[in-house]
Amino acid sequence: DSGVTQTPKHLITATGQRVTLRCSPRSGDLSVYWYQQSLDQGLQFLIQYYNGEERAKGNILERFSAQQFPDLHSELNLSSLELGDSALYFCASSLLAGPSYEQYFGPGTRLTVT
Amino acid sequence: KNEVEQSPQNLTAQEGEFITINCSYSVGISALHWLQQHPGGGIVSLFMLSSGKKKHGRLIATINIQEKHSSLHITASHPRDSAVYICAVRWLLGNQFYFGTGTSLTVIP
Numbered sequence: 001d002s003g004v005t006q007t008p009k010h011l012i013t014a015t016g017q018r019v020t021l022r023c024s025p026r027s028g029d030l031s032v033y034w035y036q037q038s039l040d041q042g043l044q045f046l047i048q049y050y051n052g053e054e055r056a057k058g059n060i061l062e063r064f065s066a067q068q069f070p071d072l073h074s075e076l077n078l079s080s081l082e083l084g085d086s087a088l089y090f091c092a093s094s095l096l097a098g099p100s101y102e103q104y105f106g107p108g109t110r111l112t113v114t
Numbered sequence: 115k116n117e118v119e120q121s122p123q124n125l126t127a128q129e130g131e132f133i134t135i136n137c138s139y140s141v142g143i144s145a146l147h148w149l150q151q152h153p154g155g156g157i158v159s160l161f162m163l164s165s166g167k168k169k170h171g172r173l174i175a176t177i178n179i180q181e182k183h184s185s186l187h188i189t190a191s192h193p194r195d196s197a198v199y200i201c202a203v204r205w206l207l208g209n210q211f212y213f214g215t216g217t218s219l220t221v222i223p
Contacts, residue, residue: 102159103159
């Protein structure tokens with residue numbers, strides 16, 4: 001158990017809908033990362049937050065947004081969902097934001113868009 | 115163009131064999147990560163490297179910054195090592211992460 005929690009574990013929704021994925025980092029970790037893993041694209045980095053501020057941005061679509069709250073939990077919002085958004089979404093956390101800090105991964109949320 | 119290339123894509127080994135997985139990258143990096151993903155989907159970070167070599171138990175990871183290459187070695191492989199191993203690099207400019215497509219390892223008893 002990494003100490004990172006993600007909810008929900010599974011989510012099935014229809015095209016055009018909006019969903020929110022939630023991540024609670026390990027106790028004491030200030031940085032949160034979001035990743036998407038799909039069958040055709042593999043793992044992709046979406047976005048990183050550190051202590052409430054956006055720190056780095058990857059291949060995050062405009063239909064997606066994220067934030068990190070004062071209690072350090074983070075939410076990833078996906079809107080106008082398309083079939084291609086079906087994927088595993090992972091959250092990871094690290095103590096600080098720099099590259100030398102190990103990341104701890106949550107169990108993931110499996111999103112199915114029908 | 116993929117910034118991170120891994121080889122081999124698939125690997126089958128007999129229990130006890132020495133295994134090497136390779137990762138080459140094309141961008142300047144601040145760190146390289148080796149990740150392990152089990153059949154159930156969970157991801158575990160094995161190593162974070164910015165130079166040299168690290169060892170945890172039967173796992174050894176090395177990186178050569180000049181050659182933009184890293185290797186993950188598993189000594190005395192065991193069936194429980196069966197998983198997908200993924201190389202990820204953190205780009206020096208912009209802090210973006212790039213991932214390899216993974217190496218699927220099966221260790222046969």
